[in-house]
Amino acid sequence: MIIELFPLKILIYLLIISASVVVGSSIGIYLIESPHEGAQITSLIDAFWWVSATVTTVGYGDVVPVTELGRLMGIALMFVGISIIGTFISTLGAMLIGSRLKKYETVESSTKHMIIKKIEDIESLEKHEVEVLISMVKDLHDEARNNRKKSR
DSSP: OHHHHHHHHHHHHHHHHHHHHHHHHHHHHHHHHTTSTTOSOOSHHHHHHHHHHHHTTOOOSSSOOOSHHHHHHHHHHHHHHHHHHHHHHHHHHHHHHHHHHHHHHHHHHHHHHHHHHHHHTGGGOOHHHHHHHHHHHHHHHHHHHHHHHHHO
16 A cells, blocks of 8 residues: 555655746746847746646746846756656656566465365365465475565
8 A cells, every 4th residue: 555655645746846936937937038128938838838848857848037047047947857757757657666566466375275274174174275285385485485586
């Protein structure tokens, strides 16, 4: 449960942070650029377009800041965009790997519990059930050894 909720919370926080960065930066770049002569960012829509293109690292170049402060803001937004995309991709990957590990751990632990239960009731088992139990223990042992070798 923790494996599933933790990355999901990160994705929600990331979405909130991303939206805040885009909206705040759009307003900021509009206030910085629009009063200057020759500015290409003259409306909030222009500002939103430029911020979205910059944060997503698309950078069409059709609208660019003309002031030094606007360009510095652009540099900062580029790094923020790369950070957001990197965090999103790694969190999504962690969710996918976590769900696969959880499935594997569930199968392995349920097999171990079943073996333990059968060993506790060993005196009531039929001969063929004991043979199946021995086979299961051998398979589990071989699988554990193979996994240990792969992880080295």
